[in-house]
Amino acid sequence: MSWRQLEKLAKAYRRKPTPTAAAALDRRQRRASEFTETLTNHFVRNHAALENASVAFRFSTDGVYxxxxxxxNAEEQVFELNLVGVLAFQEECEQALDTMQTxxxxxxxxxxxLHAFLAEMRKLPPQLLVFLLLFHEKARILEVTQAERRRGARVAVDPDEDTYMRLLWAFKELESVVRVLDGSDLRAAQSITWFEADWIIGDK
Structure with a gap:
């Protein structure tokens, strides 16, 4: 499976979202099942609570993503991965620097x-953002940010804080994956200068 081909077709759809562009991406995704199988076996089913879950590409509906x-998808126990949405998230990260000034x-x-963190995530290439966003959704399903509520405490949920905490958890998972796969330091390799301790205290 060539990631570059998938990325190229997803970008083509982002530039011009036509049924023809969607069909081309759908066809290529159907031939890339080994990628989603790898995600399933090594990055989803490695957690006991998700041992029956899987990852699959999201295909277009009537030419639209x-x-x-x-x-x-809880009913089918499938993490649906939308490459067009991954590129949209990348664009959101690119815009975060400007948003911080408003x-x-x-x-x-x-x-x-949250926007400061997204601005740092803009440094990640799309292929790594796929992992980040899969882990982000995994964090939501596993409720990794809800420890206090699971213990019975009544905690008001700030959606921006919750999103940040899930993304931060996902990023740390991604760091571990990169370290195991090629022995590199993700923050150093991508020039990411995010230090969680600097962002703990603040007035909400």
Whole structure:
């Protein structure tokens, strides 16, 4: 499976979202099942709670792809991976630097921190963003940010903080994967300068 071919076709759809472009990406995805099988066996079923889950590409419906990048279908126990949505997320990360300078982007600490983190994630190539967004959805399903609520505490949920915490968990998972696969330091390799401790205290 050539990742470059998948990325090229997904970008073509982003530039011009026609049924023809969608059909071309759908065809290529059907020939790339080994990629989703690898994600399933090594990065989803490695968790006991997801031992029956799998990963599959999301195909277009009537020539249209959804906006989201990765979504879990609980009924079928499938993490649906939408490459067009991954590229949309990459664009959101690219725009985060500008958003941080606006009143909306500086609305409160949680909002500003989330956009600052997204701005750092813009340094990741699309192929790594696939892993990041799969892990982000995995974090939602496993409720990794809800430890206090599982213990019975009543905790108000800030959606921006929750999104940030899931993305941070996903990024740390990605760091571990990269370290195991090729022995490299993801932050150093991608010039990511995010230090979680600097972003703990703030007025919401």
């Amino acid at each position: 959804p906006d989201w990048a990765c979504e879990y 009143l909306e982007g500086r609305e409160n600490f949680s909002v500003y921190r």
